[in-house]
Amino acid sequence: MELNPQQLVFYLFALLTIGSAVVVVTIRNIVYAAFSLMVTLFSIAGLYVFLQADFLAATQVIVYVGGILVLILFGVMMTSGSLDLKLKLERGQLFWGGVVSLTIFGLLLSVITNTPQWENVDIGASQEPTTRKIGEMIMKEEYLLPFEIASILLLVALIGAALISRKEVRDE
Amino acid sequence: MPVGLQSALNPDAMGFENLHQFFVQASENWAQRFAQEHAPFLAHLPAPLGELAIMLACCVIFVAVVPLLPLGLVLAERKVSAHIQDRVGPMRVGPHGILQTLADGVKLIFKEDHIPREGDKFLFVVSPYIIFACSFAVFAAIPFGQSILVSNLNIGIFYIMAISSVVVMGVIMAGWASNSKWSLLGAMRSAAQLVSYEIPIGLGILTVVMLVQTLNMQDIVKGQDGIANWIVFRTPFTFIAFFVFFISAIAEVNRTPFDLPEAESELVAGFHTEYSGMRFALFFIAEYANMFAVSAIAATLFLGGWHGIVPAEMLPQGGILGFVLRAITLGGLIGVVIKTLLLVFVMMWLRWTLPRLRVDQLMNLCWKYFIPISFFNILGVGIWGLIFPTDTLLSIVISVIVIILGLIFTFGVLGKSLSKGPSNSAERRISATT
Numbered sequence: 001m002e003l004n005p006q007q008l009v010f011y012l013f014a015l016l017t018i019g020s021a022v023v024v025v026t027i028r029n030i031v032y033a034a035f036s037l038m039v040t041l042f043s044i045a046g047l048y049v050f051l052q053a054d055f056l057a058a059t060q061v062i063v064y065v066g067g068i069l070v071l072i073l074f075g076v077m078m079t080s081g082s083l084d085l086k087l088k089l090e091r092g093q094l095f096w097g098g099v100v101s102l103t104i105f106g107l108l109l110s111v112i113t114n115t116p117q118w119e120n121v122d123i124g125a126s127q128e129p130t131t132r133k134i135g136e137m138i139m140k141e142e143y144l145l146p147f148e149i150a151s152i153l154l155l156v157a158l159i160g161a162a163l164i165s166r167k168e169v170r171d172e
Numbered sequence: 173m174p175v176g177l178q179s180a181l182n183p184d185a186m187g188f189e190n191l192h193q194f195f196v197q198a199s200e201n202w203a204q205r206f207a208q209e210h211a212p213f214l215a216h217l218p219a220p221l222g223e224l225a226i227m228l229a230c231c232v233i234f235v236a237v238v239p240l241l242p243l244g245l246v247l248a249e250r251k252v253s254a255h256i257q258d259r260v261g262p263m264r265v266g267p268h269g270i271l272q273t274l275a276d277g278v279k280l281i282f283k284e285d286h287i288p289r290e291g292d293k294f295l296f297v298v299s300p301y302i303i304f305a306c307s308f309a310v311f312a313a314i315p316f317g318q319s320i321l322v323s324n325l326n327i328g329i330f331y332i333m334a335i336s337s338v339v340v341m342g343v344i345m346a347g348w349a350s351n352s353k354w355s356l357l358g359a360m361r362s363a364a365q366l367v368s369y370e371i372p373i374g375l376g377i378l379t380v381v382m383l384v385q386t387l388n389m390q391d392i393v394k395g396q397d398g399i400a401n402w403i404v405f406r407t408p409f410t411f412i413a414f415f416v417f418f419i420s421a422i423a424e425v426n427r428t429p430f431d432l433p434e435a436e437s438e439l440v441a442g443f444h445t446e447y448s449g450m451r452f453a454l455f456f457i458a459e460y461a462n463m464f465a466v467s468a469i470a471a472t473l474f475l476g477g478w479h480g481i482v483p484a485e486m487l488p489q490g491g492i493l494g495f496v497l498r499a500i501t502l503g504g505l506i507g508v509v510i511k512t513l514l515l516v517f518v519m520m521w522l523r524w525t526l527p528r529l530r531v532d533q534l535m536n537l538c539w540k541y542f543i544p545i546s547f548f549n550i551l552g553v554g555i556w557g558l559i560f561p562t563d564t565l566l567s568i569v570i571s572v573i574v575i576i577l578g579l580i581f582t583f584g585v586l587g588k589s590l591s592k593g594p595s596n597s598a599e600r601r602i603s604a605t606t
Contacts, residue, residue, distance in 0.1 A: 035345060054325070055330065058330045061334040065337065066334065067367070073344050074363055077348065077360060130326065
């Protein structure tokens with residue numbers, strides 16, 4: 001099989017994604033797992049770039065690596081003792097984890113096989129900005145309502161978090 | 173050497189105008205074009221590999237040039253601090269001490285590379301590279317001229333935000349891997365600070381993006397021809413946003429008055445306490461590169477980028493004269509660098525003038541002042557955009573008048589409240605001692 005450079009880069013990212021994801025679930029050290037997750041999320045961003053979804057790729061990095069992962073590590077380091085926690089796997093976890101992941105795998109497999117036609121995206125063919133399309137879809141066309149609902153959901157979560165974390169004010 | 177490249181590198185052979193022409197031509201889809209026209213030997217490679225080679229070459233130039241910035245900036249910092257404190261600064265190495273940083277660099281290279289025995293060796297080694305790589309990757313999307321940029325990304329400014337948000341990971345990694353309480357505390361503070369101040373920075377950028385309606389760095393610059401079109405002055409809200417952005421950017425690069433992550437009186441040196449030799453130098457270089465990058469972004473977003481004070485069509489095109497005039501009116505590559513260095517100087521000035529904030533003050537400033545102000549700006553720019561869909565003379569005049577009135581009002585109110593004297597006892601004590 002002859003690989004062209006695009007395929008080579010794709011397989012590199014795919015390998016990196018799967019390899020680091022395997023490390024995330026197998027390694028005992030929670031901090032290492034988090035840093036390995038960083039590699040996974042980064043290479044998924046790479047795959048997005050490969051699909052010409054540049055905006056999505058940057059969002060992936062900014063939200064997951066710069067936000068969620070930092071919060072995970074922050075939480076781990078704030079909780080005393082959990083830094084040196086060795087993660088253990090019990091038999092029950094293995095069973096239920098297996099059930100869940102097999103279900104998801106089956107779902108993905110059915111989606112992949114039932115998709116009628118896969119289009120090959122030619123890298124560099126279209127230089128049309130993705131952001132314009134995304135902006136128009138969200139703010140003008142059919143996705144305005146879901147977008148607003150999602151923003152209200154996030155606002156509710158934000159207010160809830162602020163309410164929980166603030167000091168209790170006693171009633172006089 | 174290919175003929176095209178040779179003549180391009182030799183301005184006298186082609187004339188200055190041709191050189192300019194060459195750069196303009198190269199700006200559109202430049203890597204491909206460059207590969208085809210100027211490096212025919214690359215045509216033997218598959219097309220993407222040829223482009224890749226050119227891009228890598230450009231990256232190498234950046235990675236080679238950018239570490240030279242700290243060489244100058246560190247010396248500048250020491251000289252600025254010295255003169256602010258009425259000293260002379262380094263004087264021994266070279267005339268007026270200009271080779272001091274070089275000597276320090278040589279010293280750092282030969283220092284022992286110490287890794288804590290109880291620390292995590294792998295992450296300890298990796299983290300400086302993450303921070304270093306991220307602060308350099310930012311330069312890829314900053315335009316230093318009409319065609320002087322590594323990659324003209326469609327999502328330019330968003331990419332910069334994404335990449336600079338990864339720095340936090342490197343900081344946490346360094347702090348944890350050092351296995352020292354100073355490092356860990358520094359890393360935690362740093363993470364909290366960086367994550368918090370990313371919000372006003374993001375909202376400040378959003379204010380600009382709402383006005384220009386693009387994320388592409390070149391397109392943001394292209395609309396700012398002439399000082400009246402600079403985004404700072406275009407609406408009163410972007411004027412406020414510029415200051416919020418710049419102050420937050422100072423916090424983002426961990427400099428005084430926001431240098432809590434490496435507060436030397438509390439935390440030795442924060443997250444890089446355990447680092448020595450060249451690994452420490454990497455953090456150091458990254459810090460100064462970050463400073464420069466953040467200032468360059470501020471100059472690009474708000475202060476016209478490579479557009480000068482005078483609109484480009486009013487200046488003579490091409491030739492040495494045109495080039496010099498552009499530089500004097502703060503346009504072109506030299507203009508960007510001058511603006512950036514001015515902002516860097518302001519950062520140094522603040523560092524050696526203001527005392528460090530406490531953690532709670534730092535967080536209050538961000539969450540209780542900057543973020544509400546930023547939301548106000550976004551709302552304001554939205555309304556402004558509805559009233560003035562395109563920039564007219566009227567909108568610019570109104571904007572400038574509002575800015576001037578706002579400044580007079582602010583300084584009037586501030587001046588009055590300050591002239592009443594310090595209000596609480598702590599401030600009074602400080603003023604009594606001085």
